[in-house]
Amino acid sequence: MRKQISCSGCSVVGMAFLSGLAACASSPGQVGAKDSGRPDSTASLTDAGCMKGAPDDTYVLIDDMETTTHGPIEFDTGIAAPLSPGYWYNSGASYFSDAGADTSNPPQRSFVFSALPTPTSTLNCKASAHAARQTCVLNGLYDTCGVGLEFAQVPVGDAGAPTASNPSASDAGDAGPSIPMVTVPFDISRYKAITFWGMTTTPDPTAGSMRVKVQFPDTDTDPRGEICNGGGGNTSKCYDSYAAYLNFTTSWQEFTVLLDAGNGGVPPAGGIAIDKDWGYQQAQWIPTQVYGINWQAQRNIDPGAGPPLMTDIWVDDVYFVE
Secondary structure, X not given: OOOOEEOOOOOOOOHHHHXXXXXXXXXXXXXXXXXXXXXEOEEEEOOOOOOOOOEXXXXXXXXXOOOOOOOXXXXXXXXXXXXXXXXXXXXXXXXXXXXXXXXXXXXXXXXXXEEEEEEEXXXXXXXXXXXEEEEEEEOOOOOEEEEEEEOEEEEHHHXXXXXXXXXXXXOOOOOOOOOEEEEOOEOOOOOOEEXXXXXXXXXXXXXXXXXXXXXXXXXXXXXXXXXXXXXXXXXXXOOOOEEEEEEXXXXXXXXXXXXXXXXXXXXXXXXXXXXXXXXXOOOOOOOOOEOEEEEEEEOOOOHHHOOOEEEEEEEEEEEEEO
């Protein structure tokens, strides 16, 4: 659903990338360092309050985590029968060995929103009491801990028979009895960016932050699209979705990620790209065929080279920007 937002006296997030689109924050936007040639999103600190102003309807709420336990998401623009809004989920934490098994909270496949220890405010001083949170203990090399949402789903019969790479799901969330559903690609091409709030309680002690990948699985990079895996069961080249890297700190920050992959594989500052070191390198950014958004942290050292990695991802109030 569309939310009318008013904001003035606020810093501009995204700098020149989103000229004329203002989001409430208490300090000027920051731009972080690059990682493997891919830019960070922009970020603004929000812990000192903000000021309301004139209405601005360029922000379209995806979800604020206040009305259900894990979905469906509140966004419904362009979602009509047989489509219905998607749900939140968690992912990763799947390493098992003598060195110790990964753990996650909430447990995998049992995701629910978390109450904030201290209520905060987001866009235009909007009060927030709940957020999407996922904590993990990661032991294996390249193990991940993630939380995400999917835009749209249909009953299994309307999507065709499930395949090995496109299985059905069954989740009615808070709405009633489970109905077998399958997530389908959704068109987000009308939007310029997403904006959300993020933080962590487990920053790297040296950097003072935790690296989080925000990615947008689409039909080229997700095995459900049957492109990265050639329609078979080998998914080794999948999941290298178009993404941006962010630095979560122990303070709530507002982040803006441009839904722009640029030209020739070179995104603009604040945009998205695939990783050039692995995955399906022929993948194109297809904004008309996107499954959802995923926030993910990763362990990048061998199990014997250090202690388990503690990860704690908090995500609040997610918006599209038109």
